[in-house]
Amino acid sequence: MAERIVIDPITRIEGHLRVEIEVNNGVITDAYSSGTMVRGIETILKGRDPRDAWAFVGRVCGVCTSTHSLTSVRTVENALGISVPANAELIRNLMANALYIQDHVVHFYVLHALDWVDVVSALKADPKEAASIAQSISPWPKSSVGYFTDIQKRFKNFVESGQLGIFANGYWGHSAYKLPPAINLIAVAHYLEALEWQKEIVKVHTIFGGKNPHPNYLVGGVPCSINIEEANAVNAERLAMVGKLFEDAKTFVDQVYIPDLLAIASFYKSDWGAIGGGLSNYMSFGDFPTNGYNNPESFKMPRGVILNRDLSKIHEIKADDPEQIQEYVNNSWYEYSKGDKTGLHPWEGETKFNYTGPKPPYEHLDFTQKYSWVKTPRWKGYPMEVGPLSRMLVGYASGREDYKEVIESTLRALDVPVAALFSTLGRTAARGLETKLTCDWALGFYQQLLDNIKNGDTSTMNNSKWEPESWPKSAKGIGMVEAPRGALSHFIVIEDKKIANYQLVVPTTWNASPRDPAGKRSAYEESLIGTPVADPKVPLEVIRTIHSFDPCLACAVHVYDENGSHIHELKTY
Amino acid sequence: MENKQPSFYEEVKKDGISRKDFLKFCATTAALLGLESSSIGQIVKALETKPRLPVIWFHFQECTCCSESFIRASHPIVANIVLDKISLDYQETLMAASGAQAEDAYKAVMAKFPGEYIVMVEGSIPTENEAYCCIGGRSAKQILEEAVANCKAVVAWGNCASAGCVQAASPNPTGAKPVHKVISGKPVINVQGCPPIADVMAGVVVHLLTFDRIPQLDELSRPKAFYSRRVHDTCYRRANFDAGLFVESFDDEGAKRGYCLYKMGCKGPVTYNSCGIIKWNDGISYPIQSGHPCIGCSEAGFWDNGPFYQHLPSIEGFGIETTADKIGLGLGVATVVGVAAHAVVTNVRKHREITNAPETTEVETPKDK
Numbered sequence: 001m002a003e004r005i006v007i008d009p010i011t012r013i014e015g016h017l018r019v020e021i022e023v024n025n026g027v028i029t030d031a032y033s034s035g036t037m038v039r040g041i042e043t044i045l046k047g048r049d050p051r052d053a054w055a056f057v058g059r060v061c062g063v064c065t066s067t068h069s070l071t072s073v074r075t076v077e078n079a080l081g082i083s084v085p086a087n088a089e090l091i092r093n094l095m096a097n098a099l100y101i102q103d104h105v106v107h108f109y110v111l112h113a114l115d116w117v118d119v120v121s122a123l124k125a126d127p128k129e130a131a132s133i134a135q136s137i138s139p140w141p142k143s144s145v146g147y148f149t150d151i152q153k154r155f156k157n158f159v160e161s162g163q164l165g166i167f168a169n170g171y172w173g174h175s176a177y178k179l180p181p182a183i184n185l186i187a188v189a190h191y192l193e194a195l196e197w198q199k200e201i202v203k204v205h206t207i208f209g210g211k212n213p214h215p216n217y218l219v220g221g222v223p224c225s226i227n228i229e230e231a232n233a234v235n236a237e238r239l240a241m242v243g244k245l246f247e248d249a250k251t252f253v254d255q256v257y258i259p260d261l262l263a264i265a266s267f268y269k270s271d272w273g274a275i276g277g278g279l280s281n282y283m284s285f286g287d288f289p290t291n292g293y294n295n296p297e298s299f300k301m302p303r304g305v306i307l308n309r310d311l312s313k314i315h316e317i318k319a320d321d322p323e324q325i326q327e328y329v330n331n332s333w334y335e336y337s338k339g340d341k342t343g344l345h346p347w348e349g350e351t352k353f354n355y356t357g358p359k360p361p362y363e364h365l366d367f368t369q370k371y372s373w374v375k376t377p378r379w380k381g382y383p384m385e386v387g388p389l390s391r392m393l394v395g396y397a398s399g400r401e402d403y404k405e406v407i408e409s410t411l412r413a414l415d416v417p418v419a420a421l422f423s424t425l426g427r428t429a430a431r432g433l434e435t436k437l438t439c440d441w442a443l444g445f446y447q448q449l450l451d452n453i454k455n456g457d458t459s460t461m462n463n464s465k466w467e468p469e470s471w472p473k474s475a476k477g478i479g480m481v482e483a484p485r486g487a488l489s490h491f492i493v494i495e496d497k498k499i500a501n502y503q504l505v506v507p508t509t510w511n512a513s514p515r516d517p518a519g520k521r522s523a524y525e526e527s528l529i530g531t532p533v534a535d536p537k538v539p540l541e542v543i544r545t546i547h548s549f550d551p552c553l554a555c556a557v558h559v560y561d562e563n564g565s566h567i568h569e570l571k572t573y
Numbered sequence: 574m575e576n577k578q579p580s581f582y583e584e585v586k587k588d589g590i591s592r593k594d595f596l597k598f599c600a601t602t603a604a605l606l607g608l609e610s611s612s613i614g615q616i617v618k619a620l621e622t623k624p625r626l627p628v629i630w631f632h633f634q635e636c637t638c639c640s641e642s643f644i645r646a647s648h649p650i651v652a653n654i655v656l657d658k659i660s661l662d663y664q665e666t667l668m669a670a671s672g673a674q675a676e677d678a679y680k681a682v683m684a685k686f687p688g689e690y691i692v693m694v695e696g697s698i699p700t701e702n703e704a705y706c707c708i709g710g711r712s713a714k715q716i717l718e719e720a721v722a723n724c725k726a727v728v729a730w731g732n733c734a735s736a737g738c739v740q741a742a743s744p745n746p747t748g749a750k751p752v753h754k755v756i757s758g759k760p761v762i763n764v765q766g767c768p769p770i771a772d773v774m775a776g777v778v779v780h781l782l783t784f785d786r787i788p789q790l791d792e793l794s795r796p797k798a799f800y801s802r803r804v805h806d807t808c809y810r811r812a813n814f815d816a817g818l819f820v821e822s823f824d825d826e827g828a829k830r831g832y833c834l835y836k837m838g839c840k841g842p843v844t845y846n847s848c849g850i851i852k853w854n855d856g857i858s859y860p861i862q863s864g865h866p867c868i869g870c871s872e873a874g875f876w877d878n879g880p881f882y883q884h885l886p887s888i889e890g891f892g893i894e895t896t897a898d899k900i901g902l903g904l905g906v907a908t909v910v911g912v913a914a915h916a917v918v919t920n921v922r923k924h925r926e927i928t929n930a931p932e933t934t935e936v937e938t939p940k941d942k
Contacts, residue, residue, distance in 0.1 A: 007672035008709045011665045014637045016708055037706040038699075039634050040746030041739060049880040055868055056876065059739040062638020062768060110644075114669045163625055163660040168678045170669030199645040199771075203857050210860030211853040212645065213638040213768055214870075218823060223865035225828040232810070232831020232862070241857075353746065355704050360712040461824035543671050554636045 002029065006364065007539045008036070010546055012111040014063040015553025017512065019546060020365065021528060023536045031521075031528035032367050033512050035374040035557045038333070042351040045502040049468075050076045050494050053502060054217045057490065060504065061555045065213035066099055066205060067483040068490070068504070068555070074293060075490040076219045079477025083292065085459040088221035090449045091208050093288050094242065095215065096481075097442035098204035101249045103484040104388075104435040105201075105257055107550045109187075109194035112428065115544040116264050117179060117187040120172035123156055125181035134186050137263055140255040142193065151189040171540045178267045187264065190256055201249045207238050221461030226453060239453075243446055250439040261432040262413055268425055269416050276424030276545040278527030281382050282306040282390035283510070285317065285489065287482035288441055300441050301391055301482055302398040305379060309422060311397040317379070319478045319489055322347075325505060328376040331369075331514035333357065341517045343378065346491035347476055349503035373557040376513040376522065377505050385523040386486025386510045387549060388431040389421065402440075406433045424527070427548040468497040483507055485552050508556035511549050524549060626782060627690040629679045629720055630664040633706050633713040634740050634749055635696030639730040640666040642768035646775040647855035659778060662690075676709050679720065687723040691781065694727060694734040697741060698755045701748030714755060726787055727752060727761045728777065735763035735795070736873035743877050753794065760787050763794040765846070767870035772851050773799045793873065795845070804841035804867050807849030810834070823864070834861055838882040840869030 008018035016037040022030040045056055053076065058069035070092060077084065084092075127148035134143035158164070171177075179187070202212040208224050209215025216223050227233035265273075286296055286303030296303045304314035318324055326343030329336055335354040336342055344350065356370050365371045378384075395403035410433060411418065420426055452458075465471065475494045482488070486507030493501040511523040521529075524546060533541050586595075632640070661667065663679035670678060682690050694717065699705035703712035721727060729752040732738035740749040753761045764777050777796055780788045788796040805811065813819070814833040821827060821836060833839070844867050848859040860867055866882070869875040 006710075009665055009671065009675055011668050011671045011675050014666070016632070016706065018707075018710075036708065037634060038747060039705075039740035039749070043744065043746045044739065044742045044876075049882070052879055052881045055881060056739055056742070059636050059638070059767065062636040062641050065638060065641065110667065119669075161625075163627070163662070165659075165661045166664055166668045168662060168668070168670065168681075169674040171674075195644060199647065199854065202645065203854050206854040206857040206863070208863060210858055210863035210865055211848075213641045216860050216863065216865035216868075218865065221824065223823065223860075224863045225824050227829040230830055233829055233864075353702075353705075355702055357704060360703055360707050360710060361715060362707075362710045364710075458829070459824065463822050463824070466822065538674075539672055 003536055004364070005536050005539065007542055010543060010551065012114070012543075012547060013551040013553065014061060015508075015551070015556070017546070017551055017553050018365070019524070019528075019542060020367070021533075021536075021539075021542060023533050026532055026534070028528050028531045028533060028542070031525045032365070032371060033374075033514065033522070033524040034365055034372040035512060035553050036372075037553065038353065038373040038557045039554075040351065040353070042349075042502050042504065045499050047498050049497070050079070050492065050499055051219045051466075053492070053499060054219070057502075057504065058214050058217070060506075061552055062213045063552055064099065064103060064483050064485060064555070066095055066209070066215050066217070067481055067488060068506075069215070069217040070096060071479040071481040071483075071488050071490045071504075073217050073219050073479070074481065075477045075479030075492045076494075077293075077477070078479055079475040079492050079494055080219075080465045080471055082220050082462055082465045083294070084221050084462055085457075087226065087449060087452055087457060088460050088462075089289055089292065090445050090452070091222045091224070091460065093445045094246075094442060094449070095205055095208055096287070097438050097445065098201050098245070098249075100438045100484050101253065101435055101442070102198050102201045103550075104431050104438075105194050105253070106198050107484075108257060108261065108428070108432065109191045110198075111550065112547045113187055113191055114170060115540065115547055116177070116268065117191070118172055118174075118177040118184050119155065119167055119170065119188055120159070121177065121179070121181045122184035122188045123152060123159065123181075125152065125185035127152055127185065129182040130185040130189075133182055133263075138255045138259040140259075142189070148185055148189060151192070152185055155188060171538055174538060174540050175534050176540050176544075179264065180267075183263055183267070187260060190260055193256065197252055201245055204242055204245055207234070207242060218461065220463060220466055221459075225460055226458040228453060228458075239450065243443075246439065246442045246446060250443065253435050253439050258432055258436060261429060262410070265414055265425055265429055269414055269420065272425040272544070273416055273420035273423050275531055275541075276427070276527045276548060277422040278529075279383055279385045279523050280307075280309045280422070281379075281384050282393050283317070283379060283384040283386050283487050284391045284394040285319075285480040285482055285487040286394075287480075288445075300437075302394055302400060304394045304398065305384070306390075306393055306397055307382065311393065311418075314394065314397055319480060320347075324380055325489070326378055326381075327503075327505060327509075328378065328516050329370075330376065330517040332372050332375045333370050334375065346489070346503035346505055347493060347501070349491065349501065351503070370514075372512075372514040374509055374513045374553075376516045377510055378516055381518075383516065383520050383522050383526070384487075384510050386507045387427065388434045388484075388486075389427040390486060391482060392430040392434060393421065402437055406436055424545045424548045431550070471497060474500075483555075485550050485555075486510060488555075504555075506552075506555040508549075508552045512551060512553065512556050524551075625660040627660050627662050627682045627686045628664075628693055629662060629682055629690060629724075630693040630695065631713075631716065631720070632665050633694065633696030633698055633717070633733075634747065635731070635733045637666055637695070638768040639695040639733075639774070640664070642771045643730075643774050645771040645854055647772055659691075659782065672709075683720060683723060688725060690724055692717075692720050692724045692727045693730060694752050695730045697733045697737045697749040697751055699740075699747040700750050700755070701746070705747040717752070717756060721756045721759055724759060726781070727756070727759050728781075729753065729761050729763045729794075730774065731769055732765055732767045732870060732873075732875075735765050735793075738767060739876055741874075741876075761794055762787055762790065762796060765793075765795050765800060765871035769871075770799075770847055770851055770853055773847055791845075795871075799847045799851075800845045800871065802845065802847070802850065804844045804846055804848050804861070805839075807847075808841055808861055809849065810861055828864060834864075834866040837866045838880070839866035840872075840875070840878070840881075841867040843878075844869040844872055844875075846871040 010017040018034040054069040054072040130148040131145040205212035205215040286299040288300035291298035322345040491503045513522040706713040818832040819836045
């Protein structure tokens with residue numbers, strides 16, 4: 001007999017996600033994914049200055065902060081025919097690289113690790129053994145017996161205090177945890193190190209964009225100016241800091257993230273290398289241009305689609321083709337003027353709320369009807385997985401040497417076949433390998449920026465189309481970015497210098513969406529089918545797979561005159 | 574499990590933090606809060622003896638930038654200890670448990686520590702239809718009202734919880750409202766910004782921990798320690814403004830020399846925040862320093878005060894000899910072409926606060942060109 005289990009909230013993600021599963025004899029037989037929050041940002045953008053859009057859509061997400069802003073300036077530039085200076089492209093690449101590194105490291109340690117690492121088991125570890133293992137897998141200097149003894153003591157005291165804070169009610173002791181205590185202890189130590197380290201690499205955003213989260217972007221270039229003879233601009237000191245931040249990042253990724261990933265994967269590969277594969281279609285828009293954004297063949301990260309896990313063929317993406325990318329609202333709380341079974345290309349897209357679900361508080365959603373604030377996008381009618389696994393597969397299938405090298409050496413190290421990539425663990429590993437590639441690319445972009453400046457090119461802005469007087473009466477544009485979580489696209493229609501329509505088709509929309517009108521599941525729902533669940537009341541296996549996608553729900557949902565009396569000061573409260 | 578509630582100092586001592594480092598932390602904290610050195614002793618004593626505060630941190634209509642900013646707090650001791658040691662019992666971005674186990678965590682705090690816990694809120698609350706934000710099948714409003722009933726105080730993180738932020742921008746399709754418009758009867762501290770500066774967030778938490786009271790607030794309930802100065806008044810480019818040196822277009826010669834961004838639409842003259850003082854991400858920079866005008870993200874309704882790059886009228890006939898305050902205030906008013914009227918009033922009031930000027934201060938309004 002089927003048992004229906006609700007997991008809401010799914011934590012350690014961005015935003016509000018609800019998953020309901022059906023379990024039969026210890027195995028998931030059906031799954032439903034629902035985004036439960038909406039803000040209507042697309043509606044808010046109508047009538048505004050297109051040059052301001054980056055700031056609005058930037059606030060779609062503060063975790064993958066900057067990625068929507070980058071997409072937005074590309075979208076407006078595409079509509080108005082603006083090419084940005086080479087330095088602006090390099091600075092944008094560096095900012096996006098910094099985001100990838102920070103976001104992926106934080107995901108692995110802070111958002112995902114507790115699905116694999118048993119914090120309480122770490123208390124039983126022998127610090128000598130932990131030190132010996134750590135030293136055998138990495139030259140990272142924080143690996144002494146004393147170091148691990150202190151970390152263990154710190155956690156022991158924490159647990160004994162009775163105030164467990166963010167670790168309260170975790171799934172400690174669950175049978176699905178497989179790591180020996182010493183590896184758990186190493187991972188706990190690196191959890192703390194990653195939390196402290198992540199705030200460093202984002203300084204790349206602060207230097208070029210003034211702040212993080214939500215750094216500043218600019219249509220036509222980047223807001224910062226380069227002047228190596230001036231204190232108030234990007235000069236040698238600022239550039240040196242950027243260089244050091246990326247070098248330190250590479251060290252952390254090579255010496256901490258990758259060795260931990262391989263160590264943890266080696267204990268889970270036999271089962272989780274075959275669970276959670278889900279869909280068999282993968283899509284990447286590609287990114288990190290080396291010769292202008294309009295030349296996708298120059299991208300460090302190639303563009304394309306893989307169908308049915310056939311790695312011998314890459315299908316071409318044309319985002320402006322009205323038949324390729326379409327969004328459906330058959331099972332989403334919106335309505336379309338031409339009927340909800342219609343698929344609309346985002347240029348024709350509509351965002352009109354139509355909540356038909358139960359009035360809160362509610363126990364269950366009705367899955368025979370609309371059940372999510374996430375729309376359902378399709379590529380030529382196919383559901384697509386997007387994200388690091390898709391990107392690594394597209395890079396691998398495209399024959400890129402750097403991709404082949406990291407993928408094949410990892411498969412050899414773990415002694416697993418290529419098919420192991422199509423899994424929960426494969427998704428998690430792909431994210432780490434991509435971070436490694438990103439560190440190398442960033443150092444290359446950094447060197448190019450230095451070379452340009454040395455050769456006298458300091459331009460960071462193309463002002464030719466800044467003034468709205470220079471714009472056509474109407475224009476349409478598309479901006480595509482590979483966000484850390486996957487293929488991201490914005491679509492704009494400009495009429496009379498104002499935004500007439502703005503639509504976002506974001507990574508988590510592809511992955512977390514409800515079923516399409518044909519009843520086909522999207523990536524989250526499909527990936528859960530067949531997953532064994534030891535105890536349905538304790539959803540560890542479910543969040544393991546869901547977290548492997550790195551959900552970002554605020555992205556996915558489409559996004560004073562004070563009368564009240566305020567208490568100005570209270571001596572005690 | 575028995576609840577012994579160790580003090581902050583007991584916690585850090587167990588973590589291997591030396592007394593010397595602990596005292597250094599207290600001194601840094603005092604400096605961060607702008608306190609006299611005589612207050613250091615008070616901080617030391619408070620952190621030595623206070624039990625950890627239970628905290629429930631909710632996410633409603635938001636983007637998680639406030640959580641992300643919070644974990645960027647710059648001193649390691651703040652990131653590693655204050656963040657964990659406040660006993661952050663419910664925080665969806667960081668907590669291990671999901672689903673029912675997660676909900677049990679905050680319910681346990683409410684049951685165990687009535688009147689003692691702090692509710693921190695990231696995000697606005699939809700009022701057009703409560704189903705626009707649901708967690709565990711309950712609406713944001715239902716969850717918030719229940720949790721606030723027995724809390725000690727509420728911290729509203731960022732512009733969403735303080736003023737509604739981007740989702741409350743016209744036409745506010747979901748009826749998004751800030752915390753203080755949804756609940757009543759509890760003190761609400763609005764820690765403004767999109768997001769607030771990491772060290773400001775840490776500073777507010779330390780203030781609550783240390784002094785067992787909420788900080789002094791301005792009339793928009795923002796802590797005065799961090800929101801009583803205009804970005805314009807603390808901007809390192811202010812001298813260029815006073816000298817009439819402006820960026821006329823992005824990346825022009827003026828931009829390459831760090832001239833004032835006023836003509837590019839800078840909202841520094843009507844924005845109260847610590848960007849020019851504390852700066853961002855360990856004091857590295859802030860928007861103006863990196864070449865972009867301030868967009869005013871710590872002010873209510875800033876999304877509808879644009880467009881962001883609106884060219885402001887050229888101001889003729891002032892130079893370094895004119896007093897900076899006069900020009901600053903006058904221009905503040907000029908900036909408000911298209912800005913809500915209450916901002917003007919706020920400027921005049923703030924002018925008096927800063928200068929201790931009498932109520933009758935006259936405000937110059939330059940001609941609109």
